[in-house]
Amino acid sequence: MRYILAIDTSCDDSCLGIYDLKKRQIVINKIISQAAMHASFGGVVPEVASRGHLKNLPKLFNEFFQSTKIKIEEIAFIAVSCRPGLIGSLLIGSSFAKGLAWSLGKKVYGIDHLEAHLLSPLIDNRELKMPYLCYLVSGGHSMAVIVKEVGDYHLLGKTQDDALGEAFDKVAKILGFQYPGGPIVEKVAKKWKGDLLELPIAYKDKSHYNFSYSGLKTAFKRLSIEKGINIENKVLITYEQFFHLPKNKQAIISQLSASFQNAAYNSLFLNFKKILKKYSIKNFTIAGGVASNKFITLNFQKFCNQNGINFYFPKIEYCTDNGAMIAFNSALYSQQNNLKKIENLHNLSRSLLF
Numbered sequence: 001m002r003y004i005l006a007i008d009t010s011c012d013d014s015c016l017g018i019y020d021l022k023k024r025q026i027v028i029n030k031i032i033s034q035a036a037m038h039a040s041f042g043g044v045v046p047e048v049a050s051r052g053h054l055k056n057l058p059k060l061f062n063e064f065f066q067s068t069k070i071k072i073e074e075i076a077f078i079a080v081s082c083r084p085g086l087i088g089s090l091l092i093g094s095s096f097a098k099g100l101a102w103s104l105g106k107k108v109y110g111i112d113h114l115e116a117h118l119l120s121p122l123i124d125n126r127e128l129k130m131p132y133l134c135y136l137v138s139g140g141h142s143m144a145v146i147v148k149e150v151g152d153y154h155l156l157g158k159t160q161d162d163a164l165g166e167a168f169d170k171v172a173k174i175l176g177f178q179y180p181g182g183p184i185v186e187k188v189a190k191k192w193k194g195d196l197l198e199l200p201i202a203y204k205d206k207s208h209y210n211f212s213y214s215g216l217k218t219a220f221k222r223l224s225i226e227k228g229i230n231i232e233n234k235v236l237i238t239y240e241q242f243f244h245l246p247k248n249k250q251a252i253i254s255q256l257s258a259s260f261q262n263a264a265y266n267s268l269f270l271n272f273k274k275i276l277k278k279y280s281i282k283n284f285t286i287a288g289g290v291a292s293n294k295f296i297t298l299n300f301q302k303f304c305n306q307n308g309i310n311f312y313f314p315k316i317e318y319c320t321d322n323g324a325m326i327a328f329n330s331a332l333y334s335q336q337n338n339l340k341k342i343e344n345l346h347n348l349s350r351s352l353l354f
């Protein structure tokens with residue numbers, strides 16, 4: 001049996017991934033995004049996300065089974081994100097996976113979504129070796145972790161409030177942009193070539209490696225109001241609609257976006273410099289949705305090149321939520337004959353440990 005079939009529904013995207021155990025590579029990574037359903041709310045609405053998965057998952061699988069040459073008999077087992085995430089979304093994905101596994105006579109394993117993000121830089125960077133430092137920066141999490149080996153992780157620090165991706169989304173909403181805000185803030189920030197506005201970075205003088213983004217968000221809100229951005233009762237706009245705004249407003253929004261993005265990068269960079277003082281880091285990675293931000297990765301790349309550190313990050317499709325990383329994570333356990341170490345969901349009556 002050659003393939004692992006994986007599902008991720010931890011947040012709003014319905015994701016399917018297939019790993020080829022023979023070729024040792026991802027062969028399919030399909031997503032039905034719900035971004036349009038949440039766009040006007042400025043963030044993910046959990047109930048809408050759950051119902052979206054109910055509609056999208058069967059569609060994703062019907063289309064897949066109708067078009068693929070992969071035979072059901074060739075599927076070795078099923079892997080599914082079982083924690084952490086939105087409870088309704090996880091329940092729908094894991095119930096779907098268990099139902100599918102039962103009907104196909106396959107085993108089903110639960111994968112920790114964060115572990116999958118942490119290991120995602122390995123998917124297409126074959127030269128990356130463990131141990132490596134990983135900044136997992138997504139819509140739900142921000143953490144600095146040393147990945148020692150598969151299943152062995154050392155948490156150095158994590159956010160005490162908001163996640164970095166969440167801060168990008170909230171800042172975008174303040175500026176009047178739809179969800180997901182990260183990619184729009186990055187594109188709008190790129191338009192600004194002038195001075196940057198100062199924003200506070202939490203814990204920069206502290207000796208620990210935690211993060212905090214709520215103060216940055218509040219300071220950003222205050223600054224935006226000072227700059228004449230009216231944040232109340234606004235209809236949220238798309239990136240394209242940004243160009244319909246008056247030129248002076250476009251400039252202010254670009255400057256605010258660039259200033260926030262710079263502070264976001266600095267929050268990671270200053271944390272990284274503290275870690276370098278204490279730990280010898282040869283291999284450094286960044287993963288999760290925010291890792292698709294080119295300003296952040298280019299700046300880290302520059303610093304790492306100058307300092308003899310190997311820097312890696314996943315392809316964009318493996319940064320944001322995806323099924324490929326779930327399949328890949330379970331493949332690593334399977335190749336080490338260690339599937340017994342991960343959550344076994346074969347028993348249909350077993351409740352999930354969210």
Ligand code: KG4
Pocket residue numbers: 011137138139140141164165166168169180181182183186288289290291292293294319320321
């Ligand atoms: O990893 P992910 O898809 O979902 C979670 O596990 O949370 O991350 C989604 C987050 C969103 O907050 C989104 O705004 C952010 O990643 N994001 C970005 C960019 N692309 C996505 N943030 C900054 N710059 C980007 N280009």
Ligand code: ZN
Pocket residue numbers: 010113117138139288289320321
């Ligand atoms: Zn994620």
